[in-house]
Amino acid sequence: MKKKYTIGIIIILIILAIYFISNFYHCLILDLTALPEVVEKYLNCNSRDFVFLYGKGICGSCPAGRYVYSLREKREFIFFIPEDFSNNDIDNLRDSFGIKGEIVRGDIKIQNFVKKIISCANVKEFYKNIHLELGEHGKIKKIKTF
């Protein structure tokens, strides 16, 4: 009888472990990952908000575009964009939304970082934009996908 209870408890524990690992594993990995150097650099300059525009719908009439428009006056925000943005694309982005913050072309490290954030945020679709807010010492405070 005791043995049956023990097996039952073990099974429940395994299920709970799988549940927690599947839900928090990606965030745990993200927490353990060092911030990309370029993010670290801006963090040291007191920038805490990072917007990764790697997703879809960055147009004035789309919900994602509306969110970018709402951030246009935030000079302290850093906007990361994919590596293949040309200088003209960056100018068009700035002109279209009146972005006052810095726009930075991300490298492969930023791209991998974005993938980890997307996994942690439990978003099925990769084509999402991210607003990442960091706390003191680079601890992740908030992840918003849009």
Place this chain on the structure above:
Amino acid sequence: MKPLKNFIYIGIILILQFFFAYGGQIELKRKLIEIDEKDEGFFTAIADWDIYKDYLFLVDNPLHHVLRFKIKENKVEFLGIIGRYGRNPGELELPISAVTWNDTIAIKDEFGISFFDINGKYKKRFRYFSPCISLLFINDNIYTARSNPLQSDLIEVHSMDGKELFSFGKKFIDLDYSFKMFSSPYLYDYFVFDGLLISDGRYIYYISRRFGKLIKFTLSGETVLEKNITSFFGKDGRMKEQENTRLFLKKEFGLEKMVGVPQYYIFRDAKVNGRNIYLLNDANNFSKKEKNSYIEIICIDKNSFKVVSIYRSPLLKEEYIDYLAVMDSQNGPVFWVVLTTNRGSEIFKLESINNARN
């Protein structure tokens, strides 16, 4: 007795002037264009079309590509597909507009503007973020009527590499963007300045769909001529302009309570060809609260903005007018129109009855 004589003379002169200035109404005969779709040339919904030389390009928005056809007398033959679904170079995502110049087709989609040669070979692209009201491609430059609440000019010009060269055409209505009628000020701009850019290669014409403003610009952006053309569409045109003013510009009216944005368009589509601008009238007659039983094309002189002639052809109850194209023939213009019928989108050729007999 003398005043009566003068009155008769003046009357005769006025009647003669009317007939000389306005060529009257020309009846058009319509013919269904046969579409040889072969294996892949079918389409779902046409978002835009362009006729260039003897090629017809149909933008299929849901299928994320552009179809290329060869025009033959009363038939079009499928040649191939331009683009495929995706976000990489050479791929398209929800294309909405296509224009051709110098054997290159520019396609606007969610990503930006991509360029292909007319055989479908990818050339280049750039990103474009403002909602695009209308698109033109002339002399290697892209002209867009854009909706951007942050800019005072309506039209901007980019090189094929995406570099903004200059902008022009001050917005003709000052909008109060604090007026929270739409979820985005870009959409407010989009609906108010909804219109078309057309060009004859030397000048650019912007025509507002909701307020009937027609402006002629040089390619470098100087205004040459402007006029309100709502009166060309009679009582219906004037009533639509009034209603659009009430809906979009008067604060007391709660458009946000309505389902969807009303499309009281003064005209549906427009093209420039030879000496004239051709305006395809919107069939929804606002003044009569019913649909017109005819397709009406108003031809105006592109230099004086005066009505030259009016073309008409029957329109069935279940048909809706979408797009217009104008081609030359020896006996005057030949029109191609896209109609949505209960069989889907169909293309018709409209030509004057005399022309059709020849």
